[in-house]
Amino acid sequence: MSVGLHAVKLTDQNLSQLKKEIRVPGYDRAALQQHTVHIGVGGFHRAHQAVYLDDLLGREDEPRWGECGIGVLPSDLRMRDALLSQNCLYALVERSAETQAARVIGSIADYIYAPAERERAIEKMASAETRIVSLTITEGGYFIDEGTGEFTPDFAELQHDLAHADAPVTSLGYLAAALERRRVRGLAPFTLMSCDNLQGNGGVARRVLLAFASLHNPALENWIREHMTFPNSMVDRITPGTTDEDRAFVAGRFGIEDAWPVMTEPFLQWVIEDEFCSGRPRWEKAGAQLVPDVVPYELMKMRLLNGSHLAMAYLGALAGYTYVHEILEDSLFVAFIKAFMDEVTPVVPKIPGTSVVDYKRVLVERFANPAIRDQVTRICSEGSAKMPKWVLPSIADLLEQGCSVTLASFVVAAWIFYLKQGTDEGGKPLEILDARAQELRAVASGIGTDPMPMLQNASIFGQVLPASRLFVDKVSRGLEMLSRLGVEASMRQCLPGQERGA
Ligand code: CS2
Numbered sequence: 001m002s003v004g005l006h007a008v009k010l011t012d013q014n015l016s017q018l019k020k021e022i023r024v025p026g027y028d029r030a031a032l033q034q035h036t037v038h039i040g041v042g043g044f045h046r047a048h049q050a051v052y053l054d055d056l057l058g059r060e061d062e063p064r065w066g067e068c069g070i071g072v073l074p075s076d077l078r079m080r081d082a083l084l085s086q087n088c089l090y091a092l093v094e095r096s097a098e099t100q101a102a103r104v105i106g107s108i109a110d111y112i113y114a115p116a117e118r119e120r121a122i123e124k125m126a127s128a129e130t131r132i133v134s135l136t137i138t139e140g141g142y143f144i145d146e147g148t149g150e151f152t153p154d155f156a157e158l159q160h161d162l163a164h165a166d167a168p169v170t171s172l173g174y175l176a177a178a179l180e181r182r183r184v185r186g187l188a189p190f191t192l193m194s195c196d197n198l199q200g201n202g203g204v205a206r207r208v209l210l211a212f213a214s215l216h217n218p219a220l221e222n223w224i225r226e227h228m229t230f231p232n233s234m235v236d237r238i239t240p241g242t243t244d245e246d247r248a249f250v251a252g253r254f255g256i257e258d259a260w261p262v263m264t265e266p267f268l269q270w271v272i273e274d275e276f277c278s279g280r281p282r283w284e285k286a287g288a289q290l291v292p293d294v295v296p297y298e299l300m301k302m303r304l305l306n307g308s309h310l311a312m313a314y315l316g317a318l319a320g321y322t323y324v325h326e327i328l329e330d331s332l333f334v335a336f337i338k339a340f341m342d343e344v345t346p347v348v349p350k351i352p353g354t355s356v357v358d359y360k361r362v363l364v365e366r367f368a369n370p371a372i373r374d375q376v377t378r379i380c381s382e383g384s385a386k387m388p389k390w391v392l393p394s395i396a397d398l399l400e401q402g403c404s405v406t407l408a409s410f411v412v413a414a415w416i417f418y419l420k421q422g423t424d425e426g427g428k429p430l431e432i433l434d435a436r437a438q439e440l441r442a443v444a445s446g447i448g449t450d451p452m453p454m455l456q457n458a459s460i461f462g463q464v465l466p467a468s469r470l471f472v473d474k475v476s477r478g479l480e481m482l483s484r485l486g487v488e489a490s491m492r493q494c495l496p497g498q499e500r501g502a
Helices: 002-006 043-047 049-057 074-084 118-126 156-163 171-185 201-216 218-227 244-254 295-318 331-347 356-368 376-380 383-390 392-400 406-421 437-445 469-485 487-494
Strands: 033-039 065-071 090-095 100-105 108-113 132-135 191-194 233-236 262-264 269-273 289-291
Touching: 033 049, 033 108, 033 118, 043 049, 043 090, 043 262, 049 065, 049 100, 065 074, 065 118, 074 108, 090 244, 100 244, 108 118, 118 171, 132 171, 156 171, 156 201, 171 201, 171 218, 191 201, 201 218, 233 295, 269 295, 295 331, 295 356, 295 376, 295 383, 295 392, 295 406, 295 487, 331 356, 331 392, 331 406, 331 487, 383 392, 383 406, 392 406, 392 469, 406 437, 406 469, 406 487, 469 487
Parallel strands: 033 065, 033 132, 065 108, 090 262, 132 191, 269 289
Antiparallel strands: 090 100, 233 269
């Protein structure tokens, strides 16, 4: 793209050369204290938590609370290279149909790629400067069984970390090594704040860290139990993966040469439980909500937003759609998504001061945002981890209350059908990204209309749902319709008022 030729490489020194319309850090980055260490710096973290901090740092009366990123996975090497080549600055582009605004975020002061600098990573978290360690390590980073919610220490990486406490490879191993040093040195612990999309993320982080520590060193386990806090939080901002097209856009439109910019929507929300044992930034000044109980917010978000994403993703992929906003241009899908949200609403908690009707309306608008170009493959990815978090619990609760589960069960059928088919309705191969893809596709390929071989996978479906005759019948009927009628006609059959013989 020729316009990009004049783009300015993003560095501290070059900030003054950027176009005036681009907001840049107005604070002294050299004075930042790295009080937060964040494990798992990806697009989402850089569109969310790091932005709240950047907003706060922009206020003159705030202390200099900055952060250091840490990557523990081999795939994080790319992030290190990108960030360190540009003083950890990056461009954030907020996109909607009406506006495209770029700003430069400066709250990340440093980045450590742990596999190459293990000792430095552990010492960073063990240092007195670190007050909070936050996480976006995805569900896989917690080593929990999706069906039972229990910690599963038998993974080879965890066994490695138990045997080599000072040369860990997992986030849990790094956390335990750093906390043990703090304990021995007589330092206070840090707060561990999970920002992953897991229900009760703080509680999950606490459970797995305690379980891991108990295998490691009971004295550490007791110390953690007594002194550490694990706030729950609800995080929300739709952040697609960055593409080469996006890099070219940032260079062409904004004149910024950025190895890894972040493209996101204007909306953002963060609800946090105020449980911090070693202090925290005053995020509320940047718009975060600090509340005593996050659970209702989490349930509302996961069941409506993330659940709807799954409701549209597998059907949308089968129908041949590439981007989420394209799905939202299809009125049948819009009707389906709205009906899905209405179906799960009985198991969405009521939050004083929040209208669920407005929340659902805004969600449809957010999904329809044509500028963010959110990828259907991104939403479809890791279904085996997402389904048990965002759709199956709604079905279980709806069944318990004697409510309809027609659409949600059909979504499960669509996921199985997607795994079975491996191609869209036009015959184009689907890119199925799931840590368990091979195993699940092998099971799905043998499925006709009886879903039991799939549903009896307790690590995904647990015990309750496969025992529900109603649920199993609905999934079976969904599979039968999808293979006989195709996506569109099956969706029509599921819409309220259309159901026959179910
Ligand atoms: C998405 C989420 O991964 C997914 O399937 O539903 O990443 C979603 O975009 C975020 O949770 C929005 O906050």
